[in-house]
Amino acid sequence: QVQLVESGGGLVQAGDSLRLSCAASGRPFRSNAMAWFRQAPGKEREFVAAISWSGATTAYADSVKGRFTISRNNAKNAVSLQMNSLEAEDTAVYYCAANGELYSSPSYNARAYDYWGQGTQVTVSS
Numbered sequence: 001q002v003q004l005v006e007s008g009g010g011l012v013q014a015g016d017s018l019r020l021s022c023a024a025s026g027r028p029f030r031s032n033a034m035a036w037f038r039q040a041p042g043k044e045r046e047f048v049a050a051i052s053w054s055g056a057t058t059a060y061a062d063s064v065k066g067r068f069t070i071s072r073n074n075a076k077n078a079v080s081l082q083m084n085s086l087e088a089e090d091t092a093v094y095y096c097a098a099n100g101e102l103y104s105s106p107s108y109n110a111r112a113y114d115y116w117g118q119g120t121q122v123t124v125s126s
Contacts, residue, residue, distance in 0.1 A: 002026035002115050004096045009120030012086055016124070020081040022096030022117060029053075030074035033104040035113060036081045038092035038122075048094070049081060050106030059106040063089070088126040093119040 008020040020036070035050035049070040050059045058070055069082040079096060099107070100114035107113070 004098060004115055004117035006094060006096050006117045006120040009094060009122045011123045011125065014087055014124055014126045016086050017082070017084045018086065018122060020083065020094055020096075020120060020122070022079045022081075024077045024079075024096075024098060024115075029077055029098045031102045033099040033101075033106050033112075034072060034079040035097045035099075035106065036070060036079075037095045037097060037110060038090075039095070039119075040092040043092075045095070045110060047108045047110070050108070051079065052106050053103055057106055059108065061108075083122070086122075086124045088124050091122060091124050093121050095119045 003025045004022055006022050031053045033052050036048040037045050038048050039045040047061050049068055051070045051072050055072050067085045072079040096117040097113035098115040099112055
């Protein structure tokens with residue numbers, strides 16, 4: 001059974017940093033693109049960041065560019081999201097996602113991802 005488990009969320013103040021982690025199990029994802037999405041209350045799920053299977057290519061939403069960094073550790077079958085200079089608008093449930101297609105490229109589209117975690121809450125107080 002494939003599982004993606006997020007961790008690292010919490011309550012922080014504006015300007016603080018958090019590091020989210022996503023551990024995958026049940027199958028290797030070292031040859032698959034992975035991504036982070038988020039969903040704020042009353043809003044649709046939105047793209048945050050994605051990374052290619054090799055880690056050589058990354059993509060970010062304009063709202064987080066320069067503040068967030070996505071990385072991966074293929075040996076640990078894991079992906080992380082370093083979030084700096086957090087803003088109240090970053091408050092959301094953050095989801096890890098994995099593309100089931102081998103050697104897939106990063107995608108902004110949630111439909112490109114076949115596996116999803118249950119999410120971790122990030123709350124930023126202003």
